[in-house]
Amino acid sequence: MDIQQRLTAMERLVEIGIMLTAETKLDRLLDNIISEARSLLNVDGATIYLIHNDGLRFQNTQSASLETRMGSETFQSKVAPHVVPLTRDSMVGYVALEGEAEVVNDVRSIDPKKPYRWSDSFDVAMGYRTKCLLTLPLKLNDGKILGVLQLVNAASGAFDEAMLPVARSLASTASAALGNAQLADALREARLDTVMRLGMCAEYRDKETSAHIHRMAHISALLARKLLLSEVFCDNLLLAAPMHDVGKIGIPDAILQKPGPLTDAEWEVMKTHTLIGGKLLSGTDDVVMALSVEVALSHHEKWNGAGYPYGKKGEEIPLSGRIVAVADVFDALMSKRCYKEAFTLSQVKEIMFEGQGQHFQPGFVDLLFDNIDDVLALYTKYKDTHDERELFSG
């Protein structure tokens, strides 16, 4: 590499740094890091492993030659998710533990003094021929190791020393962006956890489980995605939906926990949970909180105008409320409550379709049942546990 090539590489690296820093969604970031590494360093393939618990979890990979030969989708389906133990027995484990880059220009004749061995299982499974590997630690400035970036088969046939400074800088730049995206992810997760708990606390006196909150929120977000609404709206709806019933906090025990049917007067009090929720959630200009106010106020409105609190009809009802209404009622029907057993799926289907065009927007129930496999998967993921029922029954 001459000085002009180094300058070009560094200028490109500054651009890459700017681009990577702007990407805070982890999965897209990992793909971007790999693409940029492949193009900047001119290699056939690259893989990222991230430290997770005590292992290195295989995350993302790309291979120019294999993706050309078998198609990108087939290739991606063949690479099985796996975890490499964090020990010196493998090259990636060694690099993660040592924190220094490792160059191997012929994997079939690794220095026998090195503690790691190379396995040909990937080559055998894929019909590939790995020749040289450059394995770089993904390390933050404070020394924390996040994972490993492994580059496979340099176009020039070998990794020469002159490439190392550029490769190291790329790995550091990628690591800083990665640390950032992981922080943003952790903050998003933490917020999601907090709104789920807020929803769960609100339903505590009503003997709802936190599984209901999780399911209705994820079903709402699923429907929003199927309606091709923006990623931001879908993400925000997932955060806003759990808070739809916080207003129940304002309903007296005598009404909320009454075993028999409510009188008309009691029912009027019960309906105010929508308005109380709207008040409890208002007052911040944050977009998620604003959406949660909308949802709290509108999730009991009906398409035909027969809902509450305002009796809005059709598109007067905010889209968020129209979506959440479907998810909330569906999960209520599917679930066992203190006053009823769960319905069967075919009973639920019948009831929901009766409501389509009356209670629910035309087409929304179709959409739900067109995607029923995805919806039912949430029932495996978020089960009402015995422990929780105990907690929630006092």
Next chain:
Amino acid sequence: MDIQQRLTAMERLVEIGIMLTAETKLDRLLDNIISEARSLLNVDGATIYLIHNDGLRFQNTQSASLETRMGSETFQSKVAPHVVPLTRDSMVGYVALEGEAEVVNDVRSIDPKKPYRWSDSFDVAMGYRTKCLLTLPLKLNDGKILGVLQLVNAASGAFDEAMLPVARSLASTASAALGNAQLADALREARLDTVMRLGMCAEYRDKETSAHIHRMAHISALLARKLLLSEVFCDNLLLAAPMHDVGKIGIPDAILQKPGPLTDAEWEVMKTHTLIGGKLLSGTDDVVMALSVEVALSHHEKWNGAGYPYGKKGEEIPLSGRIVAVADVFDALMSKRCYKEAFTLSQVKEIMFEGQGQHFQPGFVDLLFDNIDDVLALYTKYKDTHDERELFSG
């Protein structure tokens, strides 16, 4: 700038990018951007303005010569916070609107065709002589303008064309880091808002105001800072403290809202709000939620062992609980409740000092009153508003 200098600058820029990306606290980041800009581009001073509502808010500034002459603290105290209107009348406004860098090598003879004028007010106030200015937009890759970075007085006497690419790259790198820090800030703010609401919802039936939640949380964090605990712990305590009483959700109306004194049996039920809170908040390995469990379980313990639910004493009680106990009781005494008027500050002081060494850890009440001005400032910031009292009385 020859090619070797450009390579050196670009290599330095990659380092700067990595360092800036790792800093997600906004104020420190702004200072770092300015320091790096000054050293990389060899200028006497630099200032950042950020877009806020419809103006450019002056944020951070540094000046080598003025800070040397008058001392850094004096200089910083003399630069008043201000907002520049987002119009083409000023150089910073012009650059923010145009989105392109602007070089002026003699501020006293600006091209009269330019819409902006230069004002000598800073020079007059500070006894400074501004000669040349390089004003750069802080712009994200998607074109969004975050603010402006203005560099003052190049050491070489003027800003030459060759510096511009490096300056632009620095501004882009800084902008990406800034966008990130603003995202992290927004996510942190959103989380704080959500936990405050969770606390507020939990206290709704108890007729507490959200101002109580805000004050007790901020007093807790203040005490933690004065105890020289880590920044991370203080930040986490601010987030955990608002949830200390979520377990009240599990206490029946008949006990929680009983007008007269509780019977012994009722009191035993009331005490379980600590345990219910612990259960409602447990189950996530997030560090803030773990701390909130600790606080929920321990904020009614007393230093002498006479508290509940476990009757722990002294340092058996988690530090978080010992801190929150002081903040929670102090605010309760300072506030009007449905069953009592607010005490005067001197009455509160007397009661709190009686509790020191009994209810509260020795020294903690001293610490509170040693910082009483900071504590009372929170009562100006978070007042019980009339609106809220109405909301909270149903």
